[in-house]
Amino acid sequence: MTSKKFILNKIKELVSQFTELTIKYEYEESCDSHFIEVSPIKEFESNKNYISKERAISLEFVNLFPFEILTFISEADGIALQSPLIFKPKPQIKYYLNGNKFNFEHIISGLFEDYDVDWKTSINFKTPNRGLNLTYANIFDNITAKKTNVDNLEKIQNPEIYTTQDPILQSEEIDFDCDQTTDDYLLAA
Amino acid sequence: MSEFIIKSLNNFESAELLIEKEKYSSSIHCLYYSTYQIILLITKYKLGDEWTAFQDAKFAESLNSKERKEESHNLTISFIKENINKTDEVFGRKFDSKIGILKRYRTSADYKEDVIDLRTANISLGLSRNINDELLKHFGL
Numbered sequence: 001m002t003s004k005k006f007i008l009n010k011i012k013e014l015v016s017q018f019t020e021l022t023i024k025y026e027y028e029e030s031c032d033s034h035f036i037e038v039s040p041i042k043e044f045e046s047n048k049n050y051i052s053k054e055r056a057i058s059l060e061f062v063n064l065f066p067f068e069i070l071t072f073i074s075e076a077d078g079i080a081l082q083s084p085l086i087f088k089p090k091p092q093i094k095y096y097l098n099g100n101k102f103n104f105e106h107i108i109s110g111l112f113e114d115y116d117v118d119w120k121t122s123i124n125f126k127t128p129n130r131g132l133n134l135t136y137a138n139i140f141d142n143i144t145a146k147k148t149n150v151d152n153l154e155k156i157q158n159p160e161i162y163t164t165q166d167p168i169l170q171s172e173e174i175d176f177d178c179d180q181t182t183d184d185y186l187l188a189a
Numbered sequence: 190m191s192e193f194i195i196k197s198l199n200n201f202e203s204a205e206l207l208i209e210k211e212k213y214s215s216s217i218h219c220l221y222y223s224t225y226q227i228i229l230l231i232t233k234y235k236l237g238d239e240w241t242a243f244q245d246a247k248f249a250e251s252l253n254s255k256e257r258k259e260e261s262h263n264l265t266i267s268f269i270k271e272n273i274n275k276t277d278e279v280f281g282r283k284f285d286s287k288i289g290i291l292k293r294y295r296t297s298a299d300y301k302e303d304v305i306d307l308r309t310a311n312i313s314l315g316l317s318r319n320i321n322d323e324l325l326k327h328f329g330l
Contacts, residue, residue: 031296032263066247066267071289
C-alpha cells in the first residue's frame with residue numbers, strides 16, 4: 001500500500017467515525033510530506049477520541065513510511081493548502097412531524113435525483129428550472145404544508161421509509177420532476 | 190558544550206539578523222537548521238543506540254534505501270516523533286505539528302518561488318524557538 005492510499009483510507013475512517021469533521025488533505029512532493037487539516041478547531045483541539053485516533057494514525061504512519069512526514073494541522077496553523085482534497089460527511093438531517101421521524105436527506109434524494117445537492121445550503125438544479133433554487137426550508141415547507149397527513153403515512157419495513165398517497169404534488173405549480181411517480185409516492189430513497 | 194548546540198544557536202541568531210535585514214527566506218532556512226541541529230544533538234547524545242537500531246531497521250525495510258539515504262531528514266524527524274509520542278503524548282502531538290509546518294515553510298523558502306514575508310518568517314521563528322526549547326527540556330539537555 002502506498003502512503004497516499006494509507007492516508008486516504010484513514011481519512012475516510014476519521015470522517016466516518018467523527019461526522020462533525022471536515023478534513024483537507026494535500027501531499028507536498030518537494031518535502032515528501034503529507035498535510036491533513038482538520039476542522040472545526042474545537043474538535044481538533046479538544047475531542048479526546050479524535051486525538052487518540054490521530055495519534056494512532058501518526059504512529060502507524062511513522063512505522064510504515066518513515067521516509068515521509070505526516071502532519072495534522074488545524075485552520076489556526078495558518079497553512080494555506082494549495083489544492084487539497086476535501087472530505088466531509090453528508091449531514092443526516094432529521095425532521096420530526098407529528099412525532100414521526102423523517103430523514104430529510106433521504107426525502108430530498110428521492111425527490112430530486114436529477115439535481116446537484118449541496119447538502120449544506122440548497123439544491124442546485126441541473127436542468128432549466130425557471131430560476132428556482134430552493135433552500136431546504138422552502139422545499140420542506142412545500143412538501144409538508146400541502147401534502148402531509150400523518151394518517152396517510154404507511155410505515156413499511158424499514159422504519160426510516162414511508163409511503164403516502166400524494167394527490168397534491170401533481171397539481172403543484174412547481175414541477176418537482178415527479179412525473180413518473182405513481183400514487184404510492186416514495187418519500188425516502 | 191556540543192558543537193550542535195553552538196551551531197543551532199548561531200543559526201537562530203543569524204535568522205534574527207536576517208529578519209532584521211528583511212531576508213525572510215534565508216531566515217527560515219536558518220531557523221529550520223537551528224531546529225534540525227537540536228534533533229541531531231538528541232540522536233547523538235540521548236538516543237544513540239535507539240537511533241542506530243531505528244535506521245538499520247527502516248533502511249532494511251525500505252526497497253530503495255540507497256536513494257533514501259541522501260534525504261534522511263524525514264527519517265530523523267520520524268524517529269524523534271515516534272520516540273516523543275511514546276513517552277509524552279501532549280508534547281508529541283505539538284512536536285508533530287510544529288516540525289511539519291516549519292519544514293513546509295523551509296521547503297517553500299528554499300525550493301519554491303513563493304514570496305516569503307515577515308509574517309511567515311516570524312511564525313517560523315516562533316516555531317523554531319518553541320520546538321528547540323521543548324526538545325531540550327524534554328530530553329534533559
